[in-house]
Amino acid sequence: MADFPFDIVAFDLDGTLLETHRDLGTAVNHALALGGFATVPIESATDLIGGGAKIMLKQAVDAQGGLEHEEFRKLYKAMLTYYGENYAVHTRPYPHAVEVLDELSARGVTVGVVTNKFEQFARGILGELELIDRLAFVIGGDSLGKAPDGKHIAKPAPDPILKARELGGGGRTVFVGDSSYDVKAARAAQIPVVAACYGYCDGTAEELGADASIDSLSGLISALEGL
Structure with a gap:
């Protein structure tokens, strides 16, 4: 040894x-729904993980037309709040x-x-x-x-x-x-x-x-x- x-x-x-990815994907979908965006299949979260939560959400939002900076910031904060309460479910x-x-x-x-x-x-x-x-x-x-x-x-x-x-x-x-x-x-x-x-x-x-x-x-x- x-x-x-x-x-x-x-x-x-x-x-x-x-x-x-299941808990991260659920948090992304929570934010997307709040922002009026279509949710994404949970399994697709595996394609978004790597650069951190902000990049993960931004990729999902940008794929559906994007948001102004302040609106995205609010959505990102909502995602973090949700994730902080549900990060170890799955x-x-x-x-x-x-x-x-x-x-x-x-x-x-x-x-x-x-x-x-x-x-x-x-x-x-x-x-x-x-x-x-x-x-x-x-x-x-x-x-x-x-x-x-x-x-x-x-x-x-x-x-x-x-x-x-x-x-x-x-x-x-x-x-x-x-x-x-x-x-x-x-x-x-x-x-x-x-x-x-x-x-x-x-x-x-x-x-x-x-x-x-x-x-x-x-x-x-x-x-x-x-x-």
């Missing part, structure tokens, strides 16, 4: 550790998630989460699912504040992953995620990345261009050992 290649393993949340860990977290910890690896979901929501969901105590850090899409342009400092910027390495105590770090946001953030942070191809991927394994890919979390340990 001493020769495990990484000291820190950071995970994306939606589509990597947790299957969240959300569940992916198969093998708990076992993998425990196995990594048993090997002396520090594990944590880097997500574009707001930190409050991420911590709340992980607490509801009794996973929070297994994690050394949880970095959300709002954890690092905003850039000069007013946008939250989040993936695909490297800053959240660099912060994860700092909070994890430094050392050899790898990121596991399911989207181009994750791969780009890891590349910018100059660390290896594993594509979770069972998740809400916005490209094939080849298109994402990760250092390794897995079709189930059961394959993660061996994939990491192979890097």
Whole structure:
């Protein structure tokens, strides 16, 4: 176990550790209905996840003609309020998630989460699912504040992953995620990345261009050992 290649393993949340699309899709539909838009099939939420809740809602609204900034802002706030009250109704860990977290910890690896979901929501969901105590850090899409342009400092910027390495105590770090946001953030942070191809991927394994890919979390340990 001493020769495990990484000291820190950071995970994306939606589509990597947790299957969240049903609760996210329901929140999007709640906002769409409030705004007078047609709702979308819940399963289609998997195509919108990755960049955070605001991008997710904006894509759904823009597909139906869009909204003025202030009207969209009101709808976005309504979505967040609803999601904050209903974020763990259907959300569940992916198969093998708990076992993998425990196995990594048993090997002396520090594990944590880097997500574009707001930190409050991420911590709340992980607490509801009794996973929070297994994690050394949880970095959300709002954890690092905003850039000069007013946008939250989040993936695909490297800053959240660099912060994860700092909070994890430094050392050899790898990121596991399911989207181009994750791969780009890891590349910018100059660390290896594993594509979770069972998740809400916005490209094939080849298109994402990760250092390794897995079709189930059961394959993660061996994939990491192979890097």
